[in-house]
Amino acid sequence: xxxxxxxxxxxxxxxxxxxxxxxxxxxxxxxxxxxxxxxxxxxxxxxxxxxxxxxxxxxxxxxxxxxxxxxxxxxxxxxxxxxxxxxxxxxxxxxxxxxxxxxxxxxxxxxxxxxxxxxxxxxxxxxxxxxxxxxxxxxxxxxxxxxxxxxxxxxxxxxxxxxxxxxxxxxxxxxxxxxxxxxxxxxxxxxxxxxxxxxxxxxxxxxxxxxxxxxxxxxxxxxxxxxxxxxxxxxxxxxxxxxxxxxxxxxxxxxxxxx
Numbered sequence: 001x002x003x004x005x006x007x008x009x010x011x012x013x014x015x016x017x018x019x020x021x022x023x024x025x026x027x028x029x030x031x032x033x034x035x036x037x038x039x040x041x042x043x044x045x046x047x048x049x050x051x052x053x054x055x056x057x058x059x060x061x062x063x064x065x066x067x068x069x070x071x072x073x074x075x076x077x078x079x080x081x082x083x084x085x086x087x088x089x090x091x092x093x094x095x096x097x098x099x100x101x102x103x104x105x106x107x108x109x110x111x112x113x114x115x116x117x118x119x120x121x122x123x124x125x126x127x128x129x130x131x132x133x134x135x136x137x138x139x140x141x142x143x144x145x146x147x148x149x150x151x152x153x154x155x156x157x158x159x160x161x162x163x164x165x166x167x168x169x170x171x172x173x174x175x176x177x178x179x180x181x182x183x184x185x186x187x188x189x190x191x192x193x194x195x196x197x198x199x200x201x202x203x204x205x206x207x208x209x210x211x212x213x214x215x216x217x218x219x220x221x222x223x224x225x226x227x228x229x230x231x232x233x234x235x236x237x238x239x240x241x242x243x244x245x246x247x248x249x250x251x252x253x254x255x256x257x258x259x
Contacts, residue, residue, distance in 0.1 A: 001211050008215040011046040012053065012222025016184075017230055018163025018242045019249075020119055023112040026157045027249070030109035030258055044198050045212045049219030051191050057227050058184055065185065076137045084182075086141055087148030088189045094152040095194075106157050109257060115158025116250030122167040123243035131237075132173030136181055143172045144182075151186060158250070161187065163242065166234070176234045184227070 014021035055062065065084065068077030105111050134143070150168035154161035162183055169179030233239060 001214065004208075004211045004215040005218050008046055008049065008218030009222050012050055012219040012224075013226050015047075015050045015219075016053075016162055016223055016226040018119065018123055018160040018166065018239070019246055020112075020116060020154075020158050020160040020163070022106070022154075022156075023116050023119075023158035023160075023249075026106055026109050026112040027253055027257070030253075044195060045216050046219045047191065047195050047198070049216035050223040051188070051195060052216075053220050053223030053227060054184055054188060054191070057224060058181065061181060061185060062188070080137060080139070083139055083141055083144035084186055084189070087144035087151070087186055090145070090148040090152040091155070091190050092193070094155060098155070102155055108157075110254060111156075112158035113250040113253035113257065115156055116246045116253075119158065119160045119163045120243040120246035120250065123163055123239045123246065126167035126170040127237065127239040127243070129171065131176070132170065132179075133175050134173045134178070135175060136178040139169075139174060139178075139182060143169070143174065146172055147182065147186065151190060160246075161190075162230070163246075166239075176237075177231065180231055180234050 010024065011021065014024050064077055065081045067073055068079075068081040147165050147168045150164040151161055153159050154164050162180075165183040165186060166179050169182055170176065174182065233241065
């Protein structure tokens with residue numbers, strides 16, 4: 001139960017804060033050889049908890065965007081829906097064709113640490129030069145695809161999905177809170193697709209479902225807190241906090257971590 005609670009907490013916090021959950025997992029495995037992040041079935045449950053957190057927090061945006069697909073809907077809302085679809089294509093393409101080739105990078109903690117430095121640089125740059133005025137409704141296909149390719153780069157361990165997409169949105173001129181909204185809305189099809197793909201290989205035979213349920217609740221609650229904290233940090237212009245953290249963790253491992 002204790003392990004499930006810790007894993008749920010880590011999942012909820014690092015999934016949404018721009019510090020790379022995959023990078024933390026790879027580095028944790030280097031220091032703790034027996035730490036594997038849980039069984040596949042638990043991984044699916046915990047990701048389900050964080051997905052529920054996104055769905056709840058952005059429920060109004062989701063309903064509005066989904067409504068844009070119906071005939072007679074506001075054209076600007078319909079465009080958001082189609083831009084999100086187009087922006088989801090890069091991660092599908094790269095994930096399908098390059099997943100196996102990239103798998104071995106998840107056993108290379110030095111690479112993950114180096115990519116944390118890249119994540120930190122993206123966050124710092126977006127904070128310094130990325131203050132735009134483009135609202136969510138004006139995000140077109142060009143900006144959407146740039147953000148989509150940024151999301152696809154997060155397949156690499158150490159590159160934060162939320163960090164890369166929010167940074168790219170800010171650098172392309174999208175205003176702060178709308179950059180985060182687009183990032184999280186874009187995460188829904190990617191996370192849902194990955195979750196369904198993983199669920200195909202899950203067997204619940206003998207699984208401790210009571211502990212898993214607790215893990216889902218912890219991932220859900222910590223995920224909500226992480227989203228709230230990140231939205232506040234973006235509103236106040238505090239992404240550099242996360243940048244410094246990524247640099248500190250990445251450099252510490254590269255200098256002192258096991259090879």
